[in-house]
Amino acid sequence: MFQLKTAFIFLFGVLISLQSLTAQNIPSKQTSITPSEQQILKSYERWSKMKDDWPNLSRYKAANALVPPPSKNEKRVVFMGNSITDAWIRISPEFFKGKPYFDRGISGQTTPQMLIRFRPDVIKLRPSVVVILAGTNDIAGNTGPSSLEMIEDNLASMAELAKFHHIKVILCSVLPAYDYPWRPGVKPAEKIVTLNQWIKKYAEKNNLYYLDYYSSMVDERKGMKQEYTVDGVHPNKLGYQVMEDLVEKAIQEVLSRK
DSSP: HHHHHHHHHHHHHHHHHHHHHHHHSSSSSSOOOOOHHHHHHHHHHHHHHHOOOOOOOTTTTTHHTTOOOOOOOOOOOEEEHHHHHOOOOOHHHHHTTSSEEEEEEEETTTHHHHTHHHHTGGGGGOOOOEEEOOOOOHHTTBBOOOOHHOOOHHHHHHHHHHTTTOOOOEEOOOOOOSSOTTTTOOOOOOHHHHHHHHHHHHHHHOOOOOEEOHHHHHOOOOSSEEEESSSSSOOHHHHHHHHHHHHHHHHHHHHHOO
């Protein structure tokens, strides 16, 4: 109920702003749009898209339809995540080239959205392994307030779905972040530490692989090392290289397990 009320308040503010833009004939060839007005338009476009397809099931629908069943000896891997996973294949395409690796990240997504699309974007692709990297956008409040318990429940549900379908699970630590550029003041650093502690314990208790990106990428402020990031949250090329070495080791280890 609180999220619905918040959404209505947000939408009302956006509509008022858009009415103002319309009254000024924005956008037009003669009138420039200020950065704040651009943000309003982007927010409205994002809200409008989410209204019609909240988990963004349409993003990979066509691509998934073209994926054939795995070949006899294929060890398919699906990467489920948010913008960190979404950008991976663009910034480091050579990591995916020639491998049975499928990037199914969607920028901005939270764990409830991923849980809804877990079946079409993971299970139906019939992978041997799923790599789940999620939770930072929940902490940022991208789709409304989320407690750590809510994030944990969604991660556990994805892991349980995968195990039920005989898919080996790699649960990744949330990457370090001192602050979020799009949501300053949230102070995520300690929350990420606490969430990662839970992910590690859950993985150990349920015989899953815990992939610790965090320890290799964190700085003294509990943010991401500057040399590994473009904005304090998203990895750069070097950051992805660190992650690639770690995830390749994890994939080989879980595939060797009986």
